[in-house]
Every structure is written in C-alpha cells, then in structure tokens.
Amino acid sequence: MKKNQKTMKKKLLILSALFFTATLTAQVGVNTESPQGVFHIDAARDTSGDTNVADDVIVNSSGNLGVGTNDPQTKVDIRSSTQGGGFRLQDGTQGNSMVLTSDANGNGRWSAPGFSEFAQLPGYTSPVINFTDTMFYDTGYSFTLGSRGTYFISLAMRIDVSTPVASTLYEKLGRSALIFRSTNNPDDYTNNGIRFLGSYEQPLMIVDLEVENTARKGTSLFGTMNQIITTERDNQRVYVLFWSSPGPSFARENGVFKVRAGEGGLQISGGACVRIN
Numbered sequence: 561m562k563k564n565q566k567t568m569k570k571k572l573l574i575l576s577a578l579f580f581t582a583t584l585t586a587q588v589g590v591n592t593e594s595p596q597g598v599f600h601i602d603a604a605r606d607t608s609g610d611t612n613v614a615d616d617v618i619v620n621s622s623g624n625l626g627v628g629t630n631d632p633q634t635k636v637d638i639r640s641s642t643q644g645g646g647f648r649l650q651d652g653t654q655g656n657s658m659v660l661t662s663d664a665n666g667n668g669r670w671s672a673p674g675f676s677e678f679a680q681l682p683g684y685t686s687p688v689i690n691f692t693d694t695m696f697y698d699t700g701y702s703f704t705l706g707s708r709g710t711y712f713i714s715l716a717m718r719i720d721v722s723t724p725v726a727s728t729l730y731e732k733l734g735r736s737a738l739i740f741r742s743t744n745n746p747d748d749y750t751n752n753g754i755r756f757l758g759s760y761e762q763p764l765m766i767v768d769l770e771v772e773n774t775a776r777k778g779t780s781l782f783g784t785m786n787q788i789i790t791t792e793r794d795n796q797r798v799y800v801l802f803w804s805s806p807g808p809s810f811a812r813e814n815g816v817f818k819v820r821a822g823e824g825g826l827q828i829s830g831g832a833c834v835r836i837n
Contacts (some may be wrong), residue, residue, distance in 0.1 A: 685698035735805035
C-alpha cells in the first residue's frame with residue numbers, strides 16, 4: 561500500500577512539473593485555437609494569419625499591446641482603417657477642435673490648441689535687380705515653413721526704385737505689390753497652383769522720394785505682409801515676388817531696384833511666422 565502511495569506521489573510530482581513548465585511557455589487564446597501572442601483575443605473568431613485582425617487584441621512576447629493588429633510595434637499599438645476609429649478619450653475636457661496635450665508627468669488631457677511653432681524670418685538685402693519686359697520679378701527673398709499647416713506670417717519689406725535719369729513714371733508705382741508664391745519663377749505667375757491658400761497681393765505705398773529738377777529720380781516703396789497661408793507640404797519654401805505695373809516702362813529707362821527685409825534698419829530680422837494649426 562505504502563509502495564503504491566509513493567508511486568502515486570511521484571507521478572503527481574511529475575505531472576505537476578510538466579503542467580508548471582507548460583504554463584510558463586503557454587500562449588492563451590480567446591476565440592482562437594492558434595494564438596499569435598502570449599495573449600490573443602479574436603472577437604469575431606475569423607483571424608487567419610495576418611488577415612481579419614481588425615477585431616483582435618494581442619499581447620506579444622515583448623509586452624506590446626496591439627489593438628487591430630497582431631504585430632504591435634510599440635507598447636500600445638492601435639490601428640484602424642477609419643478616421644477617428646482607433647482612439648477615444650472622454651474625460652470631461654473633450655470638445656470640438658481640442659488637441660491632446662500632457663503635463664510634465666505625461667498625464668494627457670484635451671485642451672484648446674495653442675501656437676505650436678514660432679520662427680524668426682531672416683533679414684535680407686538684395687543686389688541690384690534690373691527691370692525687364694515683365695511685371696513680375698523675383699526679389700531673391702525666401703524662407704522655409706518647417707511642417708505642413710496654417711501659418712500667420714508677418715513680413716516687412718522695402719523696395720528702392722531708381723533710374724539713371726529723372727523720370728515721370730514714379731506715380732505709376734502705386735500699382736505695385738508683394739506676393740507669396742511656391743516658386744521663384746516670375747514667368748509662372750498665371751499658375752494658380754503656386755498660390756498659397758489664403759495668400760493675396762499686398763499693395764505697396766511710397767514712403768521716400770528723390771527729386772531732381774522737379775522730377776523724380778528715385779523712390780522707395782514699403783509694404784507689410786500680414787497674411788495667413790496654408791501649405792500641405794513639409795519644408796515648404798515660400799518665395800516673395802514683386803509685381804510692378806510700370807516695370808516694362810522702367811526697363812526702357814534702364815531702371816533698377818533693390819529689396820530689403822529688416823537689415824539696414826534697426827532690426828536684423830524681416831519678420832516672423834507662427835504655425836497656428
């Protein structure tokens with residue numbers, strides 16, 4: 561009898577050891593006979609390999625949690641094929657157009673969006689630019705918007721126009737403007753695809769006159785570009801073009817102009833831009 565009891569105890573110990581070892585390496589599946597992680601739930605019971613995983617929840621051997629995927633790449637990996645279908649946080653602070661932010665400890669909450677990116681625009685002084693047979697000119701001034709989005713841009717520029725001889729054309733400079741474009745090709749001004757959403761032509765005003773024998777020999781134009789523009793591209797280059805109706809007439813007089821943004825005055829920057837969305 562005692563011998564049988566000893567034999568049973570040995571068998572139980574062996575079975576317990578086998579069960580414990582199997583438990584250590586087991587994969588647990590709910591609604592699936594083929595779990596693909598340490599813990600795998602197949603809500604619709606239709607997963608086959610990498611297909612039909614939209615309803616699955618899985619924890620892999622790295623401790624990553626996947627929702628809608630059986631191959632989570634991060635600690636929490638949520639995937640959805642519909643916009644807004646992958647994540648929801650309702651904590652009493654949610655609302656239309658709110659953004660998810662965090663405190664210093666990483667605690668997240670919804671809050672109103674704030675300014676997310678500020679950049680100072682560089683100062684600039686151009687070389688002498690000749691008037692030609694066109695009304696559009698590349699000023700040589702440009703800057704880059706770091707990421708796609710909507711920006712408020714404030715830019716002050718001065719344009720000094722002169723001719724070798726006294727001219728009566730300066731009164732026509734009232735029909736001049738600065739323009740934001742995504743290309744610096746002045747011959748491409750009719751292409752609406754290079755116009756930023758929200759941009760418009762900024763008229764210039766005459767601020768200084770140079771007079772010789774009662775006729776003007778030079779004048780300066782000043783303009784401030786306070787505009788909100790949108791770009792769909794990262795690292796978008798923005799070029800400033802100068803439009804001048806009397807440009808071809810000044811060309812016949814060998815007229816020239818120079819452009820200045822900030823430098824040459826009390827400030828060293830041409831302005832600033834703020835990404836607001």
